Amino acid sequence: MxxxxxxxxxxxxxxxxxxxxxxxxxxxxxxxxxxxxxxxxxxxxxxxxxxxxxxxxxxxxxxxxxxxxxxxxxxxxxxxxxxxxxxxxxxxxxxxxxxxxxxxxxxxxxxxxxxxxxxxxxxxxxxRGQRQVSTVDVCRELEHTLELIYYLFRKKRITIKRAYQSELPKINADSQGLQQVFINLFTNACDAMPQGGTLTIRVFIDPIDSEYIAIEFSDTGIGIQPEALSKVMDPFFTTKLKNKGTGLGLAICRRIMQEHHGLINITSEIGKGTTVSLKLPL
Ligand SMILES: Nc1ncnc2c1ncn2[C@@H]1O[C@H](COP(=O)(O)OP(=O)(O)OP(=O)(O)O)[C@@H](O)[C@H]1O
Ligand SMILES: [Mg+2]
The missing domain is CATH 1.20.120 (Four Helix Bundle (Hemerythrin (Met), subunit A))
Structure with missing residues (x-):
């Protein structure tokens, strides 16, 4: 090449x-x-x-x-x-x-x-943020609140049934706040049972999550329409007649439960009744 x-x-x-x-x-x-x-x-x-x-x-x-x-x-x-x-x-x-x-x-x-x-x-x-936390016996607070409005249940011919689990531990909570929640739930139950009925109150350690105490209120009242159920905790939502409800009761309950790191849940069936379940951390 x-x-x-x-x-x-x-x-x-x-x-x-x-x-x-x-x-x-x-x-x-x-x-x-x-x-x-x-x-x-x-x-x-x-x-x-x-x-x-x-x-x-x-x-x-x-x-x-x-x-x-x-x-x-x-x-x-x-x-x-x-x-x-x-x-x-x-x-x-x-x-x-x-x-x-x-x-x-x-x-x-x-x-x-x-x-x-x-x-x-x-x-x-x-x-908000003005809560006074102390050790609280939930059942005692319930009884105390019931005493306050017992006349209302008697007048409406509503029977109270209690199912409190024995030896429940105390919780850290604001007793005033809890009483406010209970009063609101009691008055709602009363309004839902104009012809009388039964309100069953259960208190027990949550079987699924033993870190929580569960409080259930079951009434035999008129119940809540399915389409209203998601709105009942909104501020100013009410189905009550003018002059009767402000629609703030459940909104206050939800706020107080949030402040306690707790939960509130409502299930209902028209004509059968409503159950409000609260869960509070132990
Ligand atoms: N136990 C119950 N049974 C049937 N309906 C209920 C029950 N609890 C609440 N409700 C429904 O949810 C709505 C909102 O309740 P909430 O307590 O917030 O307000 P309210 O009772 O109408 O007025 P307020 O509590 O301010 O006087 C009620 O108007 C009612 O329609
Ligand atoms: Mg109310």
Missing amino acids: NERSETILSLKNQLAEALKRNRLLQEELAATNSGLLALTLELEAKNEEVQVITQQLGQVSRMATMGELAASIAHELNNPLTTVSLRVESLSAQISADDLKQRSLQIIFQEIERMSTLIKNLLDFSR
Whole structure:
């Protein structure tokens, strides 16, 4: 082979080598490109997530501000209402008992009472973090609360049945808060059994999760419509007649249970009755 053809052969080899390297580089570039694309997609997804969380945070802070506003308005309304109520009482005392104006005064008085209840519930609902935790005997708290509203059950011909497991341990809880929950559940049960019935109260260690104490309230009342069941714990949801319910009772119960790291669950069957189950950590 002469010198010229040797040079040509060497150049050809070099060219083939360069082409091969070029192809490898292109493949590498394509791989990096698709990696980049995947990263961009991931970044976009994360971006959307951040946007959703930011929106949720905004909503939560707006809700918190609204709650505080409602609480301060409710608080400020208390004083003028008390004044009006005292004035009505004094007016009523100044006129004779059979005066026709007494009826109007009575209506004003009832309406003031209704506003007071609403304000009290609003304040209870927005009050948080003021709980006083101590060791509490759940059954004793139940009995204590029952004593407070026993007249209501008697008037409505409602029988109370108790099934308390023996030797239950005490729990760390705010007794006032627990009583508030029980009162709300008792009054709801009463309202659900206008013709009388039975309220069964069970207290036991949760057989599935022995870290919890379970408290169940089963009534034989009217029950809850399936479509309403998911809404009953929403603030202001009520099926009761005007003047009767504010729709805050169960919302307050849920709030208090959350503060105790507990759970509240409701099952119901129309015409058969409702069971409210509470779970509190031991
Ligand atoms: N034990 C029950 N049986 C049937 N329905 C119930 C029972 N408990 C609650 N409910 C339904 O859930 C709704 C909401 O209850 P919640 O206690 O929050 O408000 P309320 O009783 O209507 O008013 P409030 O408690 O503020 O006076 C009630 O209006 C009722 O329709
Ligand atoms: Mg209620």
